[in-house]
Every structure is written in structure tokens, then in C-alpha cells.
Amino acid sequence: xxHPKSLRRIIYIPFDHLNLSHGxxxxxNKDEDLIVLVESQRMVDPSVFSPQRLFFLLxxxxxxxxxxxxxxxxxxxIKAPTTVEGIKEIQREFEGLQVFAAVQxxxxxxxxxxSIGVKFCENDFFLTKRTLFREWAESQKSxxxxxxxxxxxxxxNVLMDGAKPLGGQWNFDKxxxxxxxxxxxxxxxxxxxxxxxxxxxxxxxGIEARDVWATTRHGALEQLQNFLENHFAEFGRYxxxxxxxxxxxxxxxxxxxxxxxxxxxxxxxxxxxxxxEEGSIPIASCEAFIxxxxxxxxxxxxxxxxxxxxxxxxxxxxxxxxxxxxxNDPSKTEMNCLKFxxxxxxxxxxxxxxxxxxxxxxxxxxxxxxPQEFLTWMRNTFVDASDWVMVPNxxxxxxxADGGQMMTKPYVSGGAYISKMSNYCTGCKYDPKKRTGEDxxxxxxxxWNFLDANSENFSKNHRMAxxxxxxxxxxxxxxxxxxxxxxxxxxxxxKI
Ligand code: SF4
Numbered sequence: 413x414x415h416p417k418s419l420r421r422i423i424y425i426p427f428d429h430l431n432l433s434h435g436x437x438x439x440x441n442k443d444e445d446l447i448v449l450v451e452s453q454r455m456v457d458p459s460v461f462s463p464q465r466l467f468f469l470l471x472x473x474x475x476x477x478x479x480x481x482x483x484x485x486x487x488x489x490i491k492a493p494t495t496v497e498g499i500k501e502i503q504r505e506f507e508g509l510q511v512f513a514a515v516q517x518x519x520x521x522x523x524x525x526x527s528i529g530v531k532f533c534e535n536d537f538f539l540t541k542r543t544l545f546r547e548w549a550e551s552q553k554s555x556x557x558x559x560x561x562x563x564x565x566x567x568x569n570v571l572m573d574g575a576k577p578l579g580g581q582w583n584f585d586k587x588x589x590x591x592x593x594x595x596x597x598x599x600x601x602x603x604x605x606x607x608x609x610x611x612x613x614x615x616x617x618g619i620e621a622r623d624v625w626a627t628t629r630h631g632a633l634e635q636l637q638n639f640l641e642n643h644f645a646e647f648g649r650y651x652x653x654x655x656x657x658x659x660x661x662x663x664x665x666x667x668x669x670x671x672x673x674x675x676x677x678x679x680x681x682x683x684x685x686x687x688x689e690e691g692s693i694p695i696a697s698c699e700a701f702i703x704x705x706x707x708x709x710x711x712x713x714x715x716x717x718x719x720x721x722x723x724x725x726x727x728x729x730x731x732x733x734x735x736x737x738x739x740n741d742p743s744k745t746e747m748n749c750l751k752f753x754x755x756x757x758x759x760x761x762x763x764x765x766x767x768x769x770x771x772x773x774x775x776x777x778x779x780x781x782x783p784q785e786f787l788t789w790m791r792n793t794f795v796d797a798s799d800w801v802m803v804p805n806x807x808x809x810x811x812x813a814d815g816g817q818m819m820t821k822p823y824v825s826g827g828a829y830i831s832k833m834s835n836y837c838t839g840c841k842y843d844p845k846k847r848t849g850e851d852x853x854x855x856x857x858x859x860w861n862f863l864d865a866n867s868e869n870f871s872k873n874h875r876m877a878x879x880x881x882x883x884x885x886x887x888x889x890x891x892x893x894x895x896x897x898x899x900x901x902x903x904x905x906x907k908i
Pocket of ligand 1: 747748749750826828831844855
């Protein structure tokens, strides 16, 4: 490292800005800047983040420091009780140097850095500036993602034919979202080799270094390539399908890298469009993938900032149950779907959007789990979790705890949806069609119970008219109610 006198500035890189060309690194100077990463004690507390999440975050950050050094930068990787204390420690050592960073991706970290006088450049890890999103949001009566997405397509000129959508339609949902056929021939997923940094991090966490997640930019680019070559064509068709035989189906598995900075959405979109132009990718699949990146991802981030810091505390349905034991231990349930999904999460810290929304959030909402309890679990568990990802997804979409600010109706369903979209129900102790009796599917029983218990909130919602008409027709509703009490008590005890 050069003599401290030649250093003029400290650049702070959080663990979700790991990119040489974006964020504060755009302005970095090899001779004058000291690049600092801080591993805070709060973050590595084993009672906070899951080991899989920690392994991914820490190993990626340590590899990034190595990449910075190879590129000729002066670096420091500090362990400190908190991020702010780590930055202060380095400020004491290099007295008088200004700290510089990109605007942070969470309310909490941004406020912490502002409180110690950090100077900021723009956060360019997204395709939509926060001001632009706010303009869009303020012009809307309701925040429909579809409206935002169409604007994005036109603004970014992605899959467009002049002013019209390429292929004549914005949305290919009808062609997509199929369940998997029986005896499906799976395409194997990429395995990432581990190096000494991975091994050291895994050992320090008391776990085995699994080969699921890349921890370098090189590995993240390999993952992108693997998706484009082997999974992109079938992605759309089976994007909502779930299977006990394959945890990834045809998902890209790119969200961890997009969310920690190893990949940038612009390069992912460019690579996907280039592959599509070669002609082997159906437009339905390409559109489904593009929608995830320029639509959902940007929309969720935009909503996080637009709805404000207090949004995460909302609990409009006044749900108050503690987190169910099954979320932390799959042996605490006999529901096949949840057993598989929670086991998958234990192993890799990841499942795709449908298990997250239609199984995990669904059971949390139906069982009246306090939204903040569920939010904390989601945020601490998933490898791709960030505050901006989980707050709108859980409070707005999954738990409908915001009184409908984001979504016009709650995402609740009985066992029929899970039965249609997965093979979990085959061999389950419960029957997705039954709502009463010992073998009734807990989703099905609780679904009707939820509609009844929340009829004041939702029975006048025209999008739920059909569901409430169905509820009225249930002649056995007293039995459903009784079974719901048993199911809720059993879920609390970890015995359903
Ligand atoms: Fe899940 Fe119900 Fe199907 Fe069992 S029957 S796997 S609990 S949806």
C-alpha cells in the first residue's frame, strides 16, 4: 500500500455493491483512494443471517477484495462491531480523509452513513432512477406492476417493434406458467468449484462449502451463460412450476448476483436479448425473463423507496401469531410442500418466486403470522434477500399487510393451486381437495377460514367476488371453522 500521505479519499463499498464498474468504483483512483469493506459483527451473528446467506455474502466480499487488489487498488477489509464503527476506525487511522460511497440500497445504512458525513454518488445498480420511479408512482391511481413494466419496455426500447410490443402482445402468461409434465428430463445445473477463500469462510461458519452459488464475478458470468444456453428456452413455460425432484427448474439463479453487485441488470438484459436474436428462444420465454429484470425487480426497488421507511411496520390485518416452528425446522410439519421447500431453503438459502409467494407467504398469511416476524425470517434466510427486496415483497405482496397499497387483492389459495403446479401433493398425508377432517389440506381449510375471518376487508372487493360466492355456498362451513382451529393450534405446536 502506498504511504498514507498519498491517499486522498476512502471509498466505502457495502457488500451489495461488489462491482468494479458501478457504484462508487466508477470514480475510484488506484493511486489516491483506499477501498474499504466492513464486515460488521451484527451481520455475522449466527442468530441473524442463515449460514447459507452469510457464506454467500462474506465469500463474495472477500473475493471482491482480492479482485480489487489484483486490479491494483489499495484495500482494507475490516471487522468491526458495526459498519459505522468500522468506517470510523479507518477514519481515525487516515485522519482527515473524506469517505465516499454510492447511495446505499437500504434506508438504515443510508441514514447511518449520512450521520457520519459520508459523501455520495448516485446508486446505479438499477435501471430506473429513484426520481423517475417516483414520477411514475405519483401519476398512478394504483401501483400496477404491469403498467410500470410497459413503460419500462418502451423507455428502454426492449422487445419493442416501434411503439408496439414485439410479437404483438406485452404479456405471454397464457403460454407460460405450465405445470411440469410427468417424467420430465431435467437439465443439470452448474456447480461452482470452491477455492481456499470459500473453504475458509465455510469453516468459520461451521458449514460445508456447497457448490451452488458462485462467489466471484467470473462464476456469476458462468451462471448467466449457463442459463442462456441451457435453461432460457424453457424458463417461461415452467416459471411457476414446482417439483420435489428439482429445486431450480429452469430459473436463472441470477438474483443473488444482481443483488450483491456481481452482475448488473444492463449486461443481463443485453446478453438475454442477444441470445433471443439468435432465434432459438421462444418470445414467451424471453418476455417472461425480461419482465423479471426490467419489470418486477425495478418495480420492487422503486416501491421500497416510494413507500418509505415506515411501510415495513404495517399490519393492516392485525395478524399476531408468532413465526410457525416449521419455518425453521422442516421436521415440524407433515405438509409435504412445506417440508420440501423449507429443506431446500436450509440447503441453499433459495427457492423461486412461487414457493415464496404461494406456499411460504400463503401459509404465513392464512395462519395469521405477524408480518414483521415473517419479514425478519425471509430477510435473514434467503441468499438474495435485501431490505429493498423483502419489505415490499412480504408486506405488500405476500402478507397484504399494507391494506392493499401495492396489490389489489391478497395472494391466498387453497391446496388446489399447489396441487396443480407441483408434485408435492402426491404422497402427502393431506388431501388438497378436502377442507374438513383429519386429512384435510391445511391450505384448503385455512383458505376458507381466512375469507370468512376477513370478509369485512375483502368481501366487497370485486376481484374477490367469485371467492366470496364460493364461501357462501359452503354448507359445511361450521366444520371448516372447527378444523381451522385445530390446524392453527397444530401449526403453532409444529404438529400439522
Ligand atoms: Fe401441501 Fe396440501 Fe398438497 Fe399436502 S396436500 S402437499 S399440505 S398443498
